[in-house]
Amino acid sequence: MSSEAVRFKPGDRVTVKFEDRPGHIRTPWYVRGKTGWIESVHGDFLNPESLAFGRDGLPKRTLYLVAFNQSDVWGKSAGSKDKVLVDIYEHWLTPA
Amino acid sequence: MSDGHDTDQDHDHEHPKHELSYYAKRIYAIRDLLLEKGVITDKDIQCQIEYQEARSPANGARLVARAWVDPAFKSRLIGNPKAACAEMGIDATSINEFVVLENTEKVHHMVVCTLCSCYPRPILGRPPDWYKSLNYRQRAVNDPRGVMREFGLVLPDDVEVRIHDSTADIRYLVLPIRPKGTEGLSEIDLAKLVSRDSLIGVMDALSAVPPS
Numbered sequence: 001m002s003s004e005a006v007r008f009k010p011g012d013r014v015t016v017k018f019e020d021r022p023g024h025i026r027t028p029w030y031v032r033g034k035t036g037w038i039e040s041v042h043g044d045f046l047n048p049e050s051l052a053f054g055r056d057g058l059p060k061r062t063l064y065l066v067a068f069n070q071s072d073v074w075g076k077s078a079g080s081k082d083k084v085l086v087d088i089y090e091h092w093l094t095p096a
Numbered sequence: 097m098s099d100g101h102d103t104d105q106d107h108d109h110e111h112p113k114h115e116l117s118y119y120a121k122r123i124y125a126i127r128d129l130l131l132e133k134g135v136i137t138d139k140d141i142q143c144q145i146e147y148q149e150a151r152s153p154a155n156g157a158r159l160v161a162r163a164w165v166d167p168a169f170k171s172r173l174i175g176n177p178k179a180a181c182a183e184m185g186i187d188a189t190s191i192n193e194f195v196v197l198e199n200t201e202k203v204h205h206m207v208v209c210t211l212c213s214c215y216p217r218p219i220l221g222r223p224p225d226w227y228k229s230l231n232y233r234q235r236a237v238n239d240p241r242g243v244m245r246e247f248g249l250v251l252p253d254d255v256e257v258r259i260h261d262s263t264a265d266i267r268y269l270v271l272p273i274r275p276k277g278t279e280g281l282s283e284i285d286l287a288k289l290v291s292r293d294s295l296i297g298v299m300d301a302l303s304a305v306p307p308s
Contacts, residue, residue, distance in 0.1 A: 087264035
């Protein structure tokens with residue numbers, strides 16, 4: 001899985017994978033399949049999707065602060081400048 | 097085990113008298129087993145309760161009041177929040193990553209955890225019940241301005257609202273704007289303006305010290 005990982009830098013446009021699978025997932029449903037951009041890079045963290053099952057959380061995953069326009073997530077009625085920012089692990093992101 | 101447990105008072109801690117829920121029964125059973133096996137002691141439990149109770153929004157208020165009166169501290173609080181906490185005698189070391197979000201005239205931050213109830217507990221203590229409610233968790237991201245309106249905060253349209261969904265290892269604290277007309281207040285009184293809700297971002301800081 002890590003071999004296909006891509007590293008992103010602030011400003012890069014990214015789309016959240018539209019995946020659903022059983023188990024512990026930290027990517028909220030409402031941003032899956034949505035496109036935003038990398039706001040900042042938080043760093044590398046143990047993977048909670050592994051830790052949740054008593055495993056070692058390795059390899060560490062890069063965690064990004066990803067920004068989305070509210071209007072891109074919820075539709076045009078949302079405030080025009082308003083944004084929702086979500087902490088998302090690298091393996092959930094693809095280049096947009 | 098519903099009644100057998102409560103009538104079996106061979107230990108000296110108190111049990112609630114009312115009917116316990118399934119989860120309450122379970123947690124008391126686990127506690128009693130841990131005590132019985134000697135994994136923890138009554139004193140450990142009491143110390144932990146006292147520790148949990150000592151963590152309160154007052155810590156966040158002290159940080160904000162200091163940041164309002166001391167620009168250099170504000171820079172440190174934003175640049176290295178954990179070190180700034182240590183300066184104030186606040187232990188934030190148990191937070192994996194701690195980020196302070198500064199509100200300005202142009203940008204207003206608000207924090208939610210849509211997945212559960214992640215919250216900067218070492219700084220603010222236990223989250224309020226509404227923070228953990230499905231209602232808040234859904235609407236904070238879907239209609240943040242509507243949520244803030246219900247708390248009494250109406251932001252101008254030209255202020256950018258930024259909702260932080262703390263889905264991972266980062267814990268967020270909002271640094272509210274210092275209210276106008278508070279130039280003469282002491283740091284102690286300024287801290288009284290910093291409500292818990294303003295540290296979550298659903299409100300601004302109070303504009304006057306509440307009567308005590």
